[in-house]
Amino acid sequence: MQPYIKNRKTLMTCVVLAVLFFSFSAQGAELPKNLMVFASTDSVTTWDPSASYSVELSYMANIYEPLIWVSPPGSSKPFQPALAERYEVSTDGLTWTFYLRKGVTFHDGGTLSAKTVKDSFERTMRMGKGAAFILNPIKSIEAVDDNTVRFVLKNPAPFDRIAASAYAAWIISPKGAGKDREWFDAGNEAGSGPYMLESYKPDEEIVFKKFDGYWRGWKGPHFDRVVVKIVKEATVAEQMLDAGAADLANRVPIESSRHFNDKKCCERIVGPSFMNYALHLNTQVSPFDNKKVRQAVSYAVPYKDMIDVGLGGLGRQAVGPIPYGQFGHDDTLFQYTHDVEKARELMAEAGYPKGVDRTVLFTYASENAVEKAIAPLLKEALAAIGIPMEIRPMIWSAQWDLVKSGPKGAQDIAALLWWPTFSDPFETLYSLWHIEEKPDWNFSYYRNPDFDKTIKAAYSKTDASEARKLYTKAQQMLIEDAPSVFLFDVEQPVFKRKELKGVVVNPNYPRAYSWYDMYKD
């Protein structure tokens, strides 16, 4: 027994020390010009393009293509053609016709036809996994001829934004559409994009090679191979960049990120993102069933400090629930400021001049470093207005289960990182605040029939400015009622060696970068 205990002790010490010193293990080597190494934190949850609804988007977007892409903000056209060269919409917004590109071949040798598109969409709808719900408006899909496909909708919806979605809208080869999820998850793919999956070691390394038959061709500088190293430890990713063992990384330590441009070798690109953080208050249980208390919380939160500590300064205080740059965002909406005096006044008006006599429960996803970093600040902020708070980190799925068990006996405050599945504000507003008899995504258990009516009216408008007006009205209701504290919109940094060029950040496809456009000089 004695020696055994001693061995365990040694083992434990090693584990703690190993994590500390692992960061010294980056290797130094010059990488060839036709190869890119990407140090990424993102694991693959599934390789099935119909079911994919997570961070593997980073790789999916280079293997598969949708019918059209949404352009990054500031572009002259809202969409860019991909597998469809152009599209038309009927005046009632119900019939959408896409004209496909000719001569597109898939990695497995199949060719693109209207039937391929129909089969892909139908496979996703049939499986009903991941983001398949965004295809709900589709009534029927029709292959008019070889290169024309027509979507008929049940109700008017912005189908161009749906067809360009980052999830559930990838086109799968004729052969692939007949396979099941197991086949894909074994490391197979059936895309038409510039890069093919060559080998895959879960949570370790993914190797991609260029697809010679890619329809855009390979003139000009491109990479022959892209190697993704899955690196969970941010310090390791930074050292790989420093040593030239990686060209691109999607995360380095927050404090290093702040001073990243001081480096000789590397630089940081900051792009917009549609990700934002909010705190959702349980509007059905005391004390947050009181509007004044909720508003007081919105005044009590130190937005600037949280952005500084949690995001290393890379973010801005949110104006309403729709992030900067997304359709529906309105900069003129009211914004709460950090004003403790005002918050205390509101608490007194609400009948809590001496504070609340119950400890409220705050939950956050333990995987999320930002939420972890801001939790102590929130506790202090609420203590300042007399609301004692317990912090409880939970594995994301457990947190979600707790939310779904609510509103009684559930959390009082839940932190949530949100990003839209496709670039329309309806999805965000509907998912997070519409009346749900059985809670799902309505983390604040908010109930406002007027709000529901307003967003539904907005979604059925084909005229963008009319829709925008209604979305603004809906957001005003949320800001006034304050069921949620709109913390901050995240700016997405990406880190790269200076010689790597052509990195474009497109917030419609979070954390996905087009490798085809990149090269080294």
Next chain:
Amino acid sequence: MKEEVLNKRFRRTRDAFRAATRVFRNPVTTFGALILVLLIATALFAPYIAPFPDQGRGLSNLEERLAPPSLRHPLGTDNLGRDILSRLIFGARISLKAALLVVSIVVLVGVPLGLIAGYIGGKVDEFIMRFADMILAFPSLLLAIAIVASLGPNLFNALIAISLPWWPWYTRLMRSQVVTVKESPFIESARAVGVSSVRIMLRHILPNCLSPIIVQATLDMGYIVLSIAALGFLGLGTQPPAADWGVMVSDGREFFLKQWWISTFSGGAIFLSVLGFNLVGDGIREAMDPKIRWRFQRN
């Protein structure tokens, strides 16, 4: 009669004194004990010793984020500008309290079970020991992680999770001792004069089996400090803003390349306390082991 009692008392004190001098004749053990005394003192007087007691308890101080070691902050500050030294001092409270609690739980559960199993024997013995074996079949830290994950991460659950896979070690240790001692002639004579089983167990067997338990408990304290830190490191133990060494090491990971002081000093605190417990535990064991006791005898 009176003289005899006096004599007995005197002998007891003298024996205890001799045992203590035996333990501390070894300079390495004294060093370990010194660490522990320091540790216990800081834990007891944390609010008076810590330069910034509020920050030790978790209050942020954003004006001085990530300051390097200086006269004002001898060990630097962390991501929320809190003084690392104060955090470490308050962390000592948590670590020591946790280690003491866990050791008491496992001793209070494990030792009686071992005593019963060893003394009664037969089916009771089989039942208790097979149950203990079953629990020992799981790797303890893994089992602890699973328990905390299902109960929810906080310090109390972490303590339960560490204690649960641990007590069987004491049951086994105790049982093996009891089995040898109960065959001794003095137990037989006690039984012959009609002393009850309970009294035999408590008055005659238990005291004679305690020394290996004390050694084991002291050695385990260090390991428990380490386990609590490991769970904290994984985010399954103490929750912020309370100070915990493991949590601090984990928080510092993010800053390790530039702000090395966060992880390094908190790791150092874990290292020192584990070292202290191990040295003292080893010292006690050597002093109590008759096979190596000759080393301490006077010429």
